[in-house]
Amino acid sequence: xxxxxxxxxxxxxxxxxxxxxxxxxxxxxxxxxxxxxxxxxxxxxxxxxxxxxxxxxxxxxxxxxxxxxxxxxxxxxxxxxxxxxxxxxxxxxxxxxxxxxxxxxxxxxxxxxxxxxxxxxxxxxxxxxxxxxxxxxxxxxxxxxxxxxxxxxxxxxxxxxxxxxxxxxxxxxxxxxxxxxxxxxxxxxxxxxxxxxxxxxxxxxxxxxxxxxxxxxxxxxxxxxxxxxxxxxxxxxxxxxxxxxxxxxxxxxxxxxxxxxxxxxxxxxxxxxxxxxxxxxxxxxxxxxxxxxxxxxxxxxxxxxxxxxxxxxxxxxxxxxxxxxxxxxxxxxxxxxxxxxxxxxxxxxxxxxxxxxxxxxxxxxxxxxxxxxxxxxxxxxxxxxxxxxxxxxxxxxxxxxxxxxxxxxxxxxxxxxxxxxxxxxxxxxxxxxxxxxxxxxxxxxxxxxxxxxxxxxxxxxxxxxxxxxxxxxxxxxxxxxxxxxxxxx
Amino acid sequence: xxxxxxxxxxxxxxxxxxxxxxxxxxxxxxxxxxxxxxxxxxxxxxxxxxxxxxxxxxxxxxxxxxxxxxxxxxxxxxxxxxxxxxxxxxxxxxxxxxxxxxxxxxxxxxxxxxxxxxxxxxxxxxxxxxxxxxxxxxxxxxxxxxxxxxxxxxxxxxxxxxxxxxxxxxxxxxxxxxxxxxxxxxxxxxxxxxxxxxxxxxxxxxxxxxxxxxxxx
Amino acid sequence: xxxxxxxxxxxxxxxxxxxxxxxxxxxxxxxxxxxxxxxxxxxxxxxxxxxxxxxxxxxxxxxxxxxxxxxxxxxxxxxxxxxxxxxxxxxxxxxxxxxxxxxxxxxxxxxxxxxxxxxxxxxxxxxxxxxxxxxxxxxxxxxxxxxxxxxxxxxxxxxxxxxxxxxxxxxxxxxxxxxxxxxxxxxxxxxxxxxxxxxxxxxxxxxxxxxxxxxxxxxxxxxxxxxxxxx
Numbered sequence: 051x052x053x054x055x056x057x058x059x060x061x062x063x064x065x066x067x068x069x070x071x072x073x074x075x076x077x078x079x080x081x082x083x084x085x086x087x088x089x090x091x092x093x094x095x096x097x098x099x100x101x102x103x104x105x106x107x108x109x110x111x112x113x114x115x116x117x118x119x120x121x122x123x124x125x126x127x128x129x130x131x132x133x134x135x136x137x138x139x140x141x142x143x144x145x146x147x148x149x150x151x152x153x154x155x156x157x158x159x160x161x162x163x164x165x166x167x168x169x170x171x172x173x174x175x176x177x178x179x180x181x182x183x184x185x186x187x188x189x190x191x192x193x194x195x196x197x198x199x200x201x202x203x204x205x206x207x208x209x210x211x212x213x214x215x216x217x218x219x220x221x222x223x224x225x226x227x228x229x230x231x232x233x234x235x236x237x238x239x240x241x242x243x244x245x246x247x248x249x250x251x252x253x254x255x256x257x258x259x260x261x262x263x264x265x266x267x268x269x270x271x272x273x274x275x276x277x278x279x280x281x282x283x284x285x286x287x288x289x290x291x292x293x294x295x296x297x298x299x300x301x302x303x304x305x306x307x308x309x310x311x312x313x314x315x316x317x318x319x320x321x322x323x324x325x326x327x328x329x330x331x332x333x334x335x336x337x338x339x340x341x342x343x344x345x346x347x348x349x350x351x352x353x354x355x356x357x358x359x360x361x362x363x364x365x366x367x368x369x370x371x372x373x374x375x376x377x378x379x380x381x382x383x384x385x386x387x388x389x390x391x392x393x394x395x396x397x398x399x400x401x402x403x404x405x406x407x408x409x410x411x412x413x414x415x416x417x418x419x420x421x422x423x424x425x426x427x428x429x430x431x432x433x434x435x436x437x438x439x440x441x442x443x444x445x446x447x448x449x450x451x452x453x454x455x456x457x458x459x460x461x462x463x464x465x466x467x468x469x470x471x472x473x474x475x476x477x478x479x480x481x482x483x484x485x486x487x488x489x490x491x492x493x494x495x496x497x498x499x500x501x502x503x504x505x506x507x508x509x510x511x512x513x514x515x516x517x518x519x520x521x522x523x524x525x526x527x528x529x530x531x532x533x534x535x536x537x538x539x
Numbered sequence: 540x541x542x543x544x545x546x547x548x549x550x551x552x553x554x555x556x557x558x559x560x561x562x563x564x565x566x567x568x569x570x571x572x573x574x575x576x577x578x579x580x581x582x583x584x585x586x587x588x589x590x591x592x593x594x595x596x597x598x599x600x601x602x603x604x605x606x607x608x609x610x611x612x613x614x615x616x617x618x619x620x621x622x623x624x625x626x627x628x629x630x631x632x633x634x635x636x637x638x639x640x641x642x643x644x645x646x647x648x649x650x651x652x653x654x655x656x657x658x659x660x661x662x663x664x665x666x667x668x669x670x671x672x673x674x675x676x677x678x679x680x681x682x683x684x685x686x687x688x689x690x691x692x693x694x695x696x697x698x699x700x701x702x703x704x705x706x707x708x709x710x711x712x713x714x715x716x717x718x719x720x721x722x723x724x725x726x727x728x729x730x731x732x733x734x735x736x737x738x739x740x741x742x743x744x745x746x747x748x749x750x751x752x753x754x755x756x
Numbered sequence: 757x758x759x760x761x762x763x764x765x766x767x768x769x770x771x772x773x774x775x776x777x778x779x780x781x782x783x784x785x786x787x788x789x790x791x792x793x794x795x796x797x798x799x800x801x802x803x804x805x806x807x808x809x810x811x812x813x814x815x816x817x818x819x820x821x822x823x824x825x826x827x828x829x830x831x832x833x834x835x836x837x838x839x840x841x842x843x844x845x846x847x848x849x850x851x852x853x854x855x856x857x858x859x860x861x862x863x864x865x866x867x868x869x870x871x872x873x874x875x876x877x878x879x880x881x882x883x884x885x886x887x888x889x890x891x892x893x894x895x896x897x898x899x900x901x902x903x904x905x906x907x908x909x910x911x912x913x914x915x916x917x918x919x920x921x922x923x924x925x926x927x928x929x930x931x932x933x934x935x936x937x938x939x940x941x942x943x944x945x946x947x948x949x950x951x952x953x954x955x956x957x958x959x960x961x962x963x964x965x966x967x968x969x970x971x972x973x974x975x976x977x978x979x980x981x982x983x984x985x986x987x
Contacts, residue, residue: 072920075920075922075923076922079922079923079926087737090737090738091738094734094738095738105582106580106582107580107582107583108580109580111580112579112580112581115574115579115580118573118574119574122570122571122573122574125555125558126555127551127555128548128551128552128555131548131551132548141720141722147543147544147547148543149543149546149547153543197745198735199733199735199736199744200733200735203735203736216734216735216738217735218735218736219738222737223736223737226736246736246737246739246741247741249736250733250736250741250743250744251743254743254744254745257745258655258745261745262655278720279720280720280724286731286732286733286734286744287731287732287733287744287745287746288688288731288744288745288746288747289744289745291684291687291688291723291725291746292688292689292745292746294723295684295685295688295723296685306547306551311571312575313710314575314579314707314710315575317579317706317707317710318579320706321579321581328734331582331595331670331671332670332671332673332726332728333728334599334727334728334729334730334731334732334746335725335726335727335728335731335746336673336725336726336728337723337724337725337726338720338723338724339722339723340720340721340722340723340724341722342722343678343722344678344679344718344721344722346679346680347678347679347680347683347722348633348651348652348680348683349652349678349683349684349685350678350684350722350723358547360547360550364547364550364551364554365550365554367550367551367554367555367558368553368554368555368557368558368561369557372558388908388909388911388927388930389920389923389927392923392926392927392930393923393926424787425915425916425919425920426916426920426923427913427916428876428909428911428912428913428914428916428924428927429785429876429877429913429914429916430876430880430908430909430913431876431877431880431881432876432880432907432908432909434880435880448784448785448787450787451785451786451787452787452788452789453787454787455786455787455788455789456787460786460787464786464915464919468782468783468786468788468791471782471783472783472788472791472794472795474777475777475778475780475795475798476777476794476795476798478774478775478776478777479775481777481778482777501956501959501984501985503960510917510918510919510920510921510922510924511917511918511921511924511956513921513922513925514921514922514925514928514929514957514960515925515928515953515956515957515959515960516955516956516957516959516960516984517952517956517984518952518955518956518959518983518984518985519984521981521983525757526772528757529757529760529772532757
């Protein structure tokens with residue numbers, strides 16, 4: 051059995067390192083095991099979504115409705131949050147407001163201490179990663195147990211999630227076998243590769259005891275329904291339900307952006323979420339929780355607390371990044387991102403990876419602390435075409451680049467390069483001369499092979515590719531010659 | 540703490556005011572009426588609703604049988620336990636439909652919530668939807684939530700008049716309950732599963748490994 | 757040159773304005789909006805008198821069609837002109853497919869299997885997918901063998917491939933594998949950036965597949981060396 055302490059520590063989880071994107075990405079590309087896991091995940095997720103969407107008559111109309119629901123909810127966020135709060139209170143729950151991550155941590159820690167909690171079970175929640183909750187609870191001596199199988203695996207590995215719905219997709223079966231051997235069998239199995247059913251059953255048994263002995267259960271929320279004061283929890287494993295049903299206290303943590311008006315609105319969004327995330331029409335378990343156990347209920351927690359977190363979201367509500375708040379955290383963007391597919395989630399350096407993360411991270415941790423993220427994208431636009439709520443992710447990334455440029459958060463070489471190029475491009479004669487000289491130079495460099503395997507100033511390109519030297523005369527010169535010949539003829 | 544609340548609301552209202560003053564951003568497509576008055580896009584089917592439901596149960600790896608009368612529930616439960624090689628014991632929800640039954644003597648039937656190591660639990664669904672083959676169970680004295688998640692095998696009785704086409708219809712039905720909303724409305728589609736190890740689907744993650752539906756008139 | 761010939765054959769008089777430089781895409785994508793705006797104005801001015809502006813590159817066409825109007829929105833003097841240019845501008849294969857001129861001369865020949873790489877800007881911003889395929893049907897002897905992931909980015913991404921060469925190389929390697937799996941003898945595309953990227957990787961790996969701009973094949977000029985090969 052794992053020691054409580056070993057389970058509790060999350061090592062790198064809370065480290066913020068988006069500024070280390072380049073070295074992290076490079077390391078990821080060289081990690082053969084990671085590459086093996088990523089290759090499998092890439093095909094798996096895109097194929098599942100394709101099938102899920104294929105079986106829906108008019109998925110485009112569904113996306114449009116999803117967009118409108120989210121836009122409407124955001125435009126009336128104050129009204130819906132007020133309604134949500136009063137309905138949660140009417141059901142016997144308490145609502146707490148947190149301006150930032152520190153406030154949220156303090157509130158949750160206080161609640162756990164009030165309950166004299168020794169063991170806390172958690173159901174996968176990205177927002178608790180955002181507020182770095184686990185280390186705070188552990189420092190206070192609590193045993194924090196992640197119960198989603200993927201989260202549990204990476205908790206054992208002392209790693210942060212690498213994906214928002216498949217936190218352990220970067221792990222292979224061999225690695226999981228080794229982790230379970232170390233923590234469940236003290237190495238007695240000698241790292242033997244084991245079958246998937248065996249691993250799942252073992253985790254189920256280990257975690258059963260944790261569920262039943264937990265004092266507090268912490269979940270996130272996929273949506274908040276203003277109409278009824280309900281939080282929506284979506285899982286396939288059923289771990290969220292064991293987390294909120296068995297302990298005496300249920301704490302749900304959610305961003306203020308998660309609010310939607312009605313149960314029917316949540317219904318439409320659920321149709322989008324399952325299909326976009328895993329290709330499922332409906333996840334195995336979708337639960338609407340409203341307040342604590344009622345007086346004549348045979349089970350359920352005595353206390354229900356909803357912690358609503360701002361942490362920069364109200365700031366995003368006006369301005370160019372508002373569209374990002376529509377996000378329902380389905381992960382379709384990263385599943386379809388070729389950059390994510392090449393490097394995985396850890397390289398992005400913070401809680402949210404892939405395209406949605408490259409937009410959110412700079413907005414949460416500051417443009418200057420995540421310089422690379424807006425640029426680590428080819429603007430190929432595949433993410434935007436699969437986004438269930440039509441977030442124009444490439445446009446937002448370009449906007450971030452523009453903000454960086456304006457605030458002078460651009461490396462000197464790029465700025466200089468752009469300035470020289472821009473100057474030339476605005477002087478047609480000079481541009482023409484420069485390209486003529488340039489292409490002749492390249493042709494000479496290319497020599498007889500007609501291509502270059504080293505190129506000054508673009509060493510990156512030529513480390514893995516040849517650079518095609520221009521063929522024959524420049525188009526402009528050929529064109530001029532041809533027109534002259536025609537005139538003469 | 541009320542400071543935090545006030546400050547967050549102030550920030551939201553200011554942001555929304557800024558948007559309104561900019562104009563344009565608050566387009567008519569963002570009004571609630573721009574979508575709420577029309578039927579949402581949702582999957583259709585051209586087979587009888589019950590058939591759709593049963594097909595979707597199959598797809599979700601749940602099993603089912605159709606009973607001629609609710610009196611047949613006891614025999615069906617008994618047969619299920621024998622088929623699965625399970626001990627003759629079942630934990631049942633304190634639901635009037637189940638309490639009215641006359642259980643055979645060789646079956647140990649105990650009412651109440653679920654506990655560690657429970658093999659079989661029996662509940663009555665409050666609704667179901669054909670759209671996705673989903674059962675809906677509302678927490679309350681007649682339906683403990685733990686019974687939905689702790690047993691290895693979950694058996695669920697579904698009175699056929701509770702089968703609705705879509706989730707929207709389910710909300711319509713549930714809103715009529717005097718105790719609505721209950722603490723927990725559980726939408727259950729097949730047995731528990733995970734794909735967290737190498738993207739391979741495996742049943743029986745944390746919840747039941749098997750889900751068996753008994754349709755009664 | 758192949759593009760110009762195709763247009764002439766379709767019955768159009770083709771001009772290449774002196775003083776034309778770049779559409780400004782690198783600045784726009786790097787966040788330098790001011791510079792991008794200036795280049796947009798320059799291009800709009802230079803192209804003001806043409807009935808049609810045909811661009812043999814999906815990403816440049818997308819910049820002019822989709823992004824100039826955004827860039828110059830609110831600029832009273834220029835925004836209408838930006839829309840007007842967007843209205844007149846077409847990507848080459850889209851233009852040719854729309855013009856649907858009956859092939860008058862002997863059609864081009866290109867015997868063998870080819871595969872087509874959908875460049876991202878053209879595909880997603882201008883919905884160019886069927887047009888090049890439709891045009892390629894007219895080429896004698898040509899069979900189009902679709903590869904897997906034809907709509908997945910090749911890793912070029914303008915400045916991306918210079919800033920993150922290792923990631924870009926990983927992506928283009930995937931692309932080259934897909935091309936090889938298709939069994940095609942040539943890969944065609946509508947965007948020079950992607951083609952240079954793919955050709956560069958193929959040549960480094962010694963993959964005997966040629967890369968051509970789709971216009972070269974359509975014009976019957978693809979009998980020579982592929983992109984990046986010795987001319």
